Amino acid sequence: MSLNFDRRKFMLGCAAATAATGGVGSPGKHASAIEPIARNGSHKFKLSLAAYSYRDLLTGDPAELTLADFVDDCAKMNLDATELTSYYFPADTTDADLRKLKQQCFHLGLSVSGTAVGNDFGFPPGAERDRQIADVKRWIDRAEVLGAPVIRIFAGKPKQGQSQQQTHDLMVEGIEACCQYAGEHGIHLALENHGGPTSTAEGVLSFVRDVRSPWFGVNLDSGNFYYDDPYTDLAKIAPYALNVQVKVVTSNNEERTNKQPTDYDRLARILKDSNYRGYIVLEYEEAGDPRTECPKHLAEIRKAFA
Numbered sequence: 001m002s003l004n005f006d007r008r009k010f011m012l013g014c015a016a017a018t019a020a021t022g023g024v025g026s027p028g029k030h031a032s033a034i035e036p037i038a039r040n041g042s043h044k045f046k047l048s049l050a051a052y053s054y055r056d057l058l059t060g061d062p063a064e065l066t067l068a069d070f071v072d073d074c075a076k077m078n079l080d081a082t083e084l085t086s087y088y089f090p091a092d093t094t095d096a097d098l099r100k101l102k103q104q105c106f107h108l109g110l111s112v113s114g115t116a117v118g119n120d121f122g123f124p125p126g127a128e129r130d131r132q133i134a135d136v137k138r139w140i141d142r143a144e145v146l147g148a149p150v151i152r153i154f155a156g157k158p159k160q161g162q163s164q165q166q167t168h169d170l171m172v173e174g175i176e177a178c179c180q181y182a183g184e185h186g187i188h189l190a191l192e193n194h195g196g197p198t199s200t201a202e203g204v205l206s207f208v209r210d211v212r213s214p215w216f217g218v219n220l221d222s223g224n225f226y227y228d229d230p231y232t233d234l235a236k237i238a239p240y241a242l243n244v245q246v247k248v249v250t251s252n253n254e255e256r257t258n259k260q261p262t263d264y265d266r267l268a269r270i271l272k273d274s275n276y277r278g279y280i281v282l283e284y285e286e287a288g289d290p291r292t293e294c295p296k297h298l299a300e301i302r303k304a305f306a
């Protein structure tokens with residue numbers, strides 16, 4: 001990415017940016033333009049599947065499947081990679097376990113496209129915040145062992161009594177602390193558009209603007225913008241994407257009462273236009289059996305992203 005600081009060579013125009021982001025952010029850093037990730041002018045797409053898609057099969061006591069079974073399925077689906085969501089690793093997972101899974105992936109011709117954590121950096125200073133940060137750092141260590149280049153993170157949820165600005169600053173500080181550690185391990189952290197302060201494109205961009213790390217970027221989730229036309233919002237964050245997760249439906253209201261099949265052609269066009277080069281990760285979240293539904297959707301995605 002150049003997620004170097006060139007993209008922070010802001011143009012003048014503080015007032016416009018303050019308006020665009022709802023006024024949240026660090027007063028000295030407002031800007032009207034942010035440099036996108038430097039690419040080489042042409043797109044490249046590689047296909048992966050998130051283990052989150054198999055969540056019902058990978059949880060329960062006993063779970064029906066293990067991550068090793070999931071990896072076998074990814075190979076059967078002829079994917080380039082697999083996304084090994086943190087949630088489905090046993091709590092006592094060792095580095096030896098991670099290396100075994102990494103070896104399985106290699107033998108099957110799969111890269112590990114990334115992992116994903118469910119952090120919350122909205123907590124004020126204290127034990128819970130320390131735990132959240134320590135947990136992300138633990139997964140940075142694990143991502144390094146797995147050979148995963150990127151970890152999907154959340155910003156978190158605002159807590160009672162916090163101003164919008166306090167929430168934003170806490171989240172930015174949490175992300176920066178983890179990005180510092182991530183960079184020391186060669187790992188990127190990619191912020192998902194995932195509700196709360198990241199429920200709008202402007203909200204996501206306020207983090208892109210304020211988090212100062214070359215190891216930071218966006219995890220574009222195609223199904224998580226609910227206002228007006230989700231694709232317009234997705235196009236705004238696409239230039240900063242380090243990872244793309246594709247849902248099979250979109251919805252333009254928060255209650256998700258009007259789900260529409262994702263327009264894979266339109267999504268591919270947006271990512272082509274922003275010269276995205278990286279993984280397109282199916283994250284199947286609907287009620288069907290993922291073992292039968294994922295191959296069907298991957299066939300459509302393959303066609304659209306060819």
Ligand SMILES: O=C(O)c1ccc(O)c(O)c1
Nearest residue numbers: 052116118221224283285
């Ligand atoms: O990782 C998660 O918990 C999670 C939940 C719901 C989503 O839509 C998503 O993208 C991720």
